[in-house]
Amino acid sequence: MYNMLNYAIKLYIIHFPYNQAYGVYAMDISDAWDTLSKNEPWVAVKNINFIEEHGCAGPFDTIH
Incomplete structure (x- = not known):
């Protein structure tokens, strides 16, 4: 099993007031914030x- 911290790309879900949330694929949280603030x-x-951090599936992971 892979450790979530070893994935190259992660999904960051950034939650704001009034049930607003944005999902950003990035290398780290600073990259995610830069991308979100530009868009x-x-x-x-x-x-x-x-902020939620989720590792993306690796080459040997099974996605159901």
Whole structure:
């Protein structure tokens, strides 16, 4: 089984107030934030409720 921290690309789901959430594929959280802030200029760090980090499937993982 792979450790989630060893994946090259991760899915970051960034949650904001009023049930708004954005999913960003990135190498790390700073890359995810740079991508999101360029595409959605209204977002601000102070408005983040929480961030989920999910590892993407590896070459030997089974996806159901």
